[in-house]
Amino acid sequence: MTTTAPAVPVPTGSKPAGRSGPPRGAKAVKMLPLAPAIGLMLVFLAGPILYCVYAAFTNMALTGTGAANVEFIGLDNFRKAFGSSAFTNSIWLTLVFTLISAIIGQNSLGLGLALLMRRSTKYVRNFVGTAVIGAWVLPEVVAAYLLSAFFNEEGTLNVILHKVGLPGQDWLYAAPIIAVSLANIWRGTAFSMLVYSAALSEVPKEIEESAEMDGAAGVRRLVYVTLPMISRAIMTNLMLITLQTLSVFGLIFAMTRGGPGTKSQTLPLYMYEQAFSFSQIGYGTAIALVMLAIGAVFSLIYLRGLNSEAA
Numbered sequence: 001m002t003t004t005a006p007a008v009p010v011p012t013g014s015k016p017a018g019r020s021g022p023p024r025g026a027k028a029v030k031m032l033p034l035a036p037a038i039g040l041m042l043v044f045l046a047g048p049i050l051y052c053v054y055a056a057f058t059n060m061a062l063t064g065t066g067a068a069n070v071e072f073i074g075l076d077n078f079r080k081a082f083g084s085s086a087f088t089n090s091i092w093l094t095l096v097f098t099l100i101s102a103i104i105g106q107n108s109l110g111l112g113l114a115l116l117m118r119r120s121t122k123y124v125r126n127f128v129g130t131a132v133i134g135a136w137v138l139p140e141v142v143a144a145y146l147l148s149a150f151f152n153e154e155g156t157l158n159v160i161l162h163k164v165g166l167p168g169q170d171w172l173y174a175a176p177i178i179a180v181s182l183a184n185i186w187r188g189t190a191f192s193m194l195v196y197s198a199a200l201s202e203v204p205k206e207i208e209e210s211a212e213m214d215g216a217a218g219v220r221r222l223v224y225v226t227l228p229m230i231s232r233a234i235m236t237n238l239m240l241i242t243l244q245t246l247s248v249f250g251l252i253f254a255m256t257r258g259g260p261g262t263k264s265q266t267l268p269l270y271m272y273e274q275a276f277s278f279s280q281i282g283y284g285t286a287i288a289l290v291m292l293a294i295g296a297v298f299s300l301i302y303l304r305g306l307n308s309e310a311a
Contacts, residue, residue: 052288053289056078056285056288057075057077057282058071058073058282059073059282060282060285061282062276066279073282077282078290081290086265086270087270087287089262089265090262090265091267093266094266094268094291096177096181097177097184097245097248097266098245098246101181101188101245102184102188102238102242102244102245103238103241105189106184106188106189106191106192106245107192107237109185109189109192110189110190110192110194110196110237111196111234113128113193113196114196114197114199114200115222116128118197118200118201132190132193133194135187135190136190140187140251140254141254143187144183144250144251144254147179147183147186151179151182152170152172153170157171172256176255176256176259180251180255180256180264184245184248187251188241188244188245191237191240191241192237195240196230196233196237198233199234200226203229203230207229208221208225208226211224232306235302235305239298239302239306242295243295243298243299246291246295249268252266252268253272258270267287267290267291268291271291272284274287275287
C-alpha cells in the first residue's frame with residue numbers, strides 16, 4: 001500500500017520557486033520617473049563627449065578643407081600634439097600651475113585658515129571668513145583685473161616693495177606663471193577653507209584633549225591626531241581643487257592671455273588658441289582629450305587614496 005506524504009504548508013508571503021524579485025515590468029515602471037533625467041544626460045553630457053572623441057580623430061576645422069570636407073585622420077592630431085614643443089610646454093606649465101596654486105597653495109592655506117578660525121574669537125572668524133569668501137564670490141574677470149593691478153609694474157605690490165627698500169619689477173612679464181598661480185590661490189582658497197572647517201568641526205574635542213594630556217600638543221597633535229582624522233576630507237578636497245585648477249581659463253586669459261609669449265599658456269589656453277584662433281577644431285579637441293586624461297589620472301590617484309583610507 002502506498003502512502004502519500006503530507007502536504008507542507010507554504011508560509012504566507014513566501015515567493016514561488018524560481019522568482020527572486022519583482023517582475024521586469026515592475027522594474028521598468030519604477031525607472032520611468034528617471035527617464036527624463038537619463039535622456040537629458042545622454043543628450044547634453046554623453047552626446048557632446050562622443051562627438052568630441054569623434055572630432056579628435058578628424059581634420060575638422062572652422063575654415064579651409066576641414067570645414068568643407070571632414071575626413072578621418074586617425075592619430076595624426078595626437079602625433080602632431082606630442083611632437084610640438086608648444087604643447088609639451090603647456091603641459092609643463094599646467095602641472096606647475098596646478099601644483100603651486102592648488103595642491104600647495106589653496107590646500108595648505110585653506111587648512112591653515114580653518115585651524116585659525118577654529119581656535120579664534122567670533123570677530124576674527126567673521127573677519128577672515130568675509131575676506132576669504134569675498135574673494136571667492138568675485139566674478140573671475142573682476143578678480144583678474146584686481147590681481148593684474150596688484151602685480152603690474154606700477155601696481156600695489158611694487159609700491160609696497162619700494163616702501164621697504166626692495167626693487168620691484170613687472171611680475172606679469174618676469175614671472176607670469178607665478179603671478180597667475182598666486183591669483184588663483186587668492187581667489188580659490190575659500191573652498192578649501194570651508195571643506196576643512198566642516199571636517200574639523202566633526203573631530204571630537206575629547207580625543208584632542210586626551211592626546212594633549214598624553215604629551216601630543218601643538219604640531220605633534222596636528223600631525224598625529226587631527227590630520228589622520230580628516231584624511232578623507234583632505235583627499236576629497238585635493239581631488240576637487242585639482243580638477244578645478246586644471247580647467248582654469250578665464251583668470252589666466254584675462255591677466256596674461258598666456259603670455260608673454262607662451263610663458264603662462266596652460267593647456268586650456270593652448271586648446272582655445274588652436275581651436276578658435278587657428279580654427280583647428282579637430283586638433284583642439286584632441287588637446288582637450290589629453291587634458292581629460294590628465295584629470296582622470298589625478299582622480300584615480302586621489303580615489304585610490306580614499307579607498308585606502310576606507311580600508
